[in-house]
Amino acid sequence: MDFYNRTGKMAIGSRLRLLTGKVTEDAAKIYELYNIEFSPKWFPVFFILMENGGKTITEIAEEIGHSQPSVTKIIKEMTTADLVNSNLQSDDKRRNVVGLTKKGIEVSKTLEIQCADIENAIESMTAEASHNLWEAIAEWEFLLEKKSLFKRVLDQKKNRESKDVQIVEYQPKYQEAFRALNEEWISTYFEMEEADYKALDNPKEYILDKGGKIFVALYKDEPLGVCALIKMNDGNYDFEMAKMAVSPKAQGKSIGWLLGQKVVDSAKELGASKLYLESNTILKPAINLYYKLGFEKVAGHATPYKRCNIQMELVL
DSSP states (O other), X not given: OHHHHHHGGGGHHHHHXXXXXXXXXXXXXXXXXXXXXXXXXXHHHHHXXXXXXXXXXXXXXXXXXXXXXXXXHHHHHHHHTTSEEEEEOOSSTTOOEEEEOHHHHHHHHHHXXXXXXXXXXHHHHHHHSSXXXXXXXXXXXXXXXXXXXXXXXXXXXXXXXXXXXXXXXXOXXXXXXXXXXXXXXXXXXXXXXXXXXXXXHOHIIIIITTTOEEEEEEETTEEEEEEEEEEOOOSSOSEEEEEEEEOGGGTTSSHHHHHHHHHHHHHHHTTOSEEEEEEOXXXXXXXXXXXXXXXXXXXXXXXXXXXXXXXXXXXX
């Protein structure tokens, strides 16, 4: 096991396959011990038929968590071994019911004795072990159902890479990036509008000089994300969060989240009580981000943008 000690948790899949291989190898020997001609992979399907009698392939697949093609293949193999009959009569002629043959019923009687011995053997191992593997497997299945290993690794990757992201205030040298990043995403989904050109071509005049701020996300010193906090002349809102754009090559680094947090924190520092934004529901990742930041949907405000079909606010 030195190899797995060296690889650490990285090789969890390989180690589980090794353990599965050992158990499966012993399972084949155990069937021979009880004089049963049986493949270990048949057991889940056979057990369902032992326990419940006739079942359709769809019902079996749903109960054991296998695909229908996988169950169909196993049924064919078990039919060849004369353990099941896949053409049983049913009240509904459209249902193809599978059940045990006479030979299958005889095998099931021996299998019940075998299962009891296996149960006792595993209970004995559990008593010797420091950890209950059966309970641990159930717990891991529950945790992976909540969030897959892939998503958990993705979160770790985002957390690591986000540490290399730096949020800085706008400087004139970032004007080209501010315009290019916004134009890129707007042109991908919509069309540039007059209000876009005003703010992107003249950020100092239309945003900064009016009391707003612009933030730039640098990843390894390259500007890959931007977002603006725009002063509003509206009795309901103090500021608008707008012009958020992240380069596609920077996605997965939590740049949108970091920019959003920075804008919210800045609005609070400036004494704002409410923060407003406009978007479009086609931009699902962005909408999810806004909800995560605490924004809620509102309606009824005038907008200069044709593409706007959702308005949101955040009470600070």
